[in-house]
Amino acid sequence: MLKYIGERLLAMFITLAIILTLVFCMIRMMPGGIYDELEDITQEQLDALYAKHNLDKPILVQFGIFIKNVVTDWDWGYSLKLQPNQTVWGILGDKIPITIYENIFSLMISIPLGIGFGILAAIKKNTWIDHVISVMVVICISVPSFVFASLLQYFIGFKLGLFPIVYEPGSTGFAMFYSMTLPIVALALNPIATITRYLRAELAETINSDFMLLARTKGLTEAQATVRHGIRNSILPILSTLVALFTNIMSGSLVIESIFSIPGMGGLMIKSINAIDYNVTQATLVFYSLISLGSILLCDLLYGVVDPRVRVGGKKE
Amino acid sequence: MKIFTPDAPEYQSVDTSKLVLVQMDETISDTKFEGKPIGFFKDAAIRFCRNKGSLIAFFVILVMIILAIFGPNFNDYGYNEQNGDIKDLPPKVPGLCKIGIMDGTRWMEGRQLYYDPNTGAGIYLDETKSLDRVSEKYAGCILKVEETGEVIAGKEMCRVKIDYYKYVGLDDDTYFWFGTDYLGRDLWTRLWRGARISLIIAFVSTFANVAIGLVYGAIAGYYGGWVDMVLMRITEIIAAIPQIVIVTLFMLYFGAGLTSIIFALLIQNWIGTARMIRTQFYRYKGYEYVLAARTLGVKDFALIFKHILPNSIGPIITRAMIAIPSAIFTESFLAYLGLGVQAPDTSMGILLSDGQKSLMQYPYKVWCPAIVISLLMIAFNMLANGLRDAFDPTQRGV
Numbered sequence: 001m002l003k004y005i006g007e008r009l010l011a012m013f014i015t016l017a018i019i020l021t022l023v024f025c026m027i028r029m030m031p032g033g034i035y036d037e038l039e040d041i042t043q044e045q046l047d048a049l050y051a052k053h054n055l056d057k058p059i060l061v062q063f064g065i066f067i068k069n070v071v072t073d074w075d076w077g078y079s080l081k082l083q084p085n086q087t088v089w090g091i092l093g094d095k096i097p098i099t100i101y102e103n104i105f106s107l108m109i110s111i112p113l114g115i116g117f118g119i120l121a122a123i124k125k126n127t128w129i130d131h132v133i134s135v136m137v138v139i140c141i142s143v144p145s146f147v148f149a150s151l152l153q154y155f156i157g158f159k160l161g162l163f164p165i166v167y168e169p170g171s172t173g174f175a176m177f178y179s180m181t182l183p184i185v186a187l188a189l190n191p192i193a194t195i196t197r198y199l200r201a202e203l204a205e206t207i208n209s210d211f212m213l214l215a216r217t218k219g220l221t222e223a224q225a226t227v228r229h230g231i232r233n234s235i236l237p238i239l240s241t242l243v244a245l246f247t248n249i250m251s252g253s254l255v256i257e258s259i260f261s262i263p264g265m266g267g268l269m270i271k272s273i274n275a276i277d278y279n280v281t282q283a284t285l286v287f288y289s290l291i292s293l294g295s296i297l298l299c300d301l302l303y304g305v306v307d308p309r310v311r312v313g314g315k316k317e
Numbered sequence: 318m319k320i321f322t323p324d325a326p327e328y329q330s331v332d333t334s335k336l337v338l339v340q341m342d343e344t345i346s347d348t349k350f351e352g353k354p355i356g357f358f359k360d361a362a363i364r365f366c367r368n369k370g371s372l373i374a375f376f377v378i379l380v381m382i383i384l385a386i387f388g389p390n391f392n393d394y395g396y397n398e399q400n401g402d403i404k405d406l407p408p409k410v411p412g413l414c415k416i417g418i419m420d421g422t423r424w425m426e427g428r429q430l431y432y433d434p435n436t437g438a439g440i441y442l443d444e445t446k447s448l449d450r451v452s453e454k455y456a457g458c459i460l461k462v463e464e465t466g467e468v469i470a471g472k473e474m475c476r477v478k479i480d481y482y483k484y485v486g487l488d489d490d491t492y493f494w495f496g497t498d499y500l501g502r503d504l505w506t507r508l509w510r511g512a513r514i515s516l517i518i519a520f521v522s523t524f525a526n527v528a529i530g531l532v533y534g535a536i537a538g539y540y541g542g543w544v545d546m547v548l549m550r551i552t553e554i555i556a557a558i559p560q561i562v563i564v565t566l567f568m569l570y571f572g573a574g575l576t577s578i579i580f581a582l583l584i585q586n587w588i589g590t591a592r593m594i595r596t597q598f599y600r601y602k603g604y605e606y607v608l609a610a611r612t613l614g615v616k617d618f619a620l621i622f623k624h625i626l627p628n629s630i631g632p633i634i635t636r637a638m639i640a641i642p643s644a645i646f647t648e649s650f651l652a653y654l655g656l657g658v659q660a661p662d663t664s665m666g667i668l669l670s671d672g673q674k675s676l677m678q679y680p681y682k683v684w685c686p687a688i689v690i691s692l693l694m695i696a697f698n699m700l701a702n703g704l705r706d707a708f709d710p711t712q713r714g715v
Binding site: 015018019022023026027029030138139141142143144146147150151153154158165247250251254255258259269270273274281285288289292293 | 554557558559560561562565566569570642646649650653654655656669673676677680683687690691694695697698699702
């Protein structure tokens with residue numbers, strides 16, 4: 001097991017190194033200079049700016065300096081234009097927790113709700129409850145999260161005034177979650193629907209299997225049989241979709257954050273892209289890669305823990 | 318059934334010379350099959366048509382495509398015809414405006430109740446509160462005044478419902494069906510032009526994605542061994558990079574625009590198709606009929622494309638149908654990131670993200686594209702489900 005984790009971590013590290021190199025080089029090879037719109041600037045000042053951020057050196061040399069700084073001092077460089085002269089790590093440090101809270105919370109509310117609706121739909125298969133849930137599933141899977149975000153923001157937030165329409169900066173504890181309710185709901189609808197759809201299909205199949213018949217024959221009630229035998233066997237495939245769901249939420253949160261003015265990584269990434277801030281953009285992209293790779297690894301490990309039939313580290317046949 | 322035998326007692330009285338064979342003069346041969354033979358596609362089409370939901374979805378998509386092609390020409394406004402005087406007009410549709418929806422009116426909040434000659438703001442000229450005695454700016458276009466009771470800086474406030482088209486000085490028979498945007502451009506024209514661009518992006522990228530995935534997966538699956546190993550490692554490396562990162566990088570490097578969006582969508586999406594085709598090839602390449610064909614000297618190329626690939630036609634079509642809505646989604650997503658198609662051209666994502674900026678003031682700017690994109694996504698997903706059920710009934714309901 002340890003050997004397997006080690007191998008996976010090594011593979012992840014190599015992938016991350018490739019991504020880092022790609023990101024670093026491609027961002028710097030972008031067309032257009034970064035200080036183009038500063039017109040009242042002398043050539044000397046421009047040269048000084050370039051020299052300060054090592055932009056006057058060849059890309060590979062820049063990359064070497066960058067890697068050296070990151071490894072020795074955990075120094076991700078300075079923001080070039082977004083918040084000039086602030087360290088990138090300092091900017092990111094404030095934003096990462098907000099984004100993580102938001103994403104984890106949407107995932108946490110979507111798993112139980114998705115499982116609940118999935119079970120309900122499977123047990124009540126082909127009744128009106130099932131049909132209503134199926135229609136909702138199709139809608140929630142199809143309609144993009146930013147459309148839901150606009151709907152919630154306008155009707156629940158603006159017309160009814162139940163929740164704040166934008167995030168209140170600086171709030172903590174309950175107030176923070178209260179002002180984050182709408183974005184969390186907007187992000188959670190799609191995962192809820194996805195989990196419901198998978199679980200319904202799996203459970204509907206499991207309910208008809210022989211061991212469920214046995215469970216009922218030996219005297220378990222319908223509920224006992226479903227909860228103890230049915231769900232346990234159908235929940236596994238959900239696990240493999242969790243990674244996809246989490247990456248889905250992550251990319252959705254990019255847009256949702258800017259709609260609800262949440263000062264998180266998504267908004268930062270959009271701003272840094274539009275402002276052409278090399279250092280901040282590359283740091284946000286590396287952050288998203290890390291999250292995505294990490295969740296894939298975690299899920300693979302979890303799979304082996306939950307289902308002993310999956311031999312972790314087993315070779316493919 | 319009783320059979321005639323000359324010896325049986327009950328037939329003794331029958332005159333045998335009168336008996337004739339029934340089919341004496343007919344030629345007896347095999348009859349033709351009743352009904353028509355049903356091939357693979359016909360079978361699928363029958364199953365598809367039985368599914369009401371996907372049939373409706375199919376027609377919704379058809380209508381959307383027709384509107385996307387011809388919609389911009391339904392009125393005389395150009396998609397980039399700017400006019401600062403008529404910006405932010407609310408929707409007004411002939412017919413519907415008689416019954417009070419989409420009638421080109423708007424509530425204006427926080428207006429002063431009484432006219433103040435110094436600032437030029439305010440509505441009523443005097444205390445009579447008659448609609449005939451209002452300030453020049455609002456003359457003739459006020460439909461309703463509602464006093465809010467608020468007093469700000471000693472001035473009584475109110476909200477007014479006005480005919481916005483008259484307010485900006487347009488005739489009664491000027492209609493902007495979906496209103497205008499912040500530059501005074503007609504949103505109906507822009508919406509369908511945007512839908513056209515989004516659909517072009519979706520169809521082209523999906524077509525290319527299927528084409529590349531098909532050839533790649535077929536080669537990997539058919540040849541197997543080290544070819545498969547190398548090809549699959551390459552896809553693993555590309556797939557390991559998160560999609561947001563690779564798409565953003567691609568767009569940053571090649572700049573925003575139609576072609577670069579299509580390529581950015583393509584860069585990872587073909588991998589799923591390739592993997593699916595590869596699995597199909599592993600399944601079918603060991604069949605006897607393939608062996609028979611090979612024994613007869615059929616070339617690899619023909620084996621791949623004529624003998625094995627047609628087996629996967631169902632999953633390929635289904636997959637393409639799933640890829641289209643996800644392409645539309647990614648395009649809008651990129652537009653929100655500021656990496657969409659370039660102005661003045663537009664797309665669903667650009668319209669949505671532009672409208673989002675003034676959602677509280679002009680919500681109709683978001684609702685029109687939001688409804689169209691949602692309908693398109695729902696319809697394509699339902700169509701994909703229906704097609705999957707039609708091509709592979711064993712998968713029904715999954």
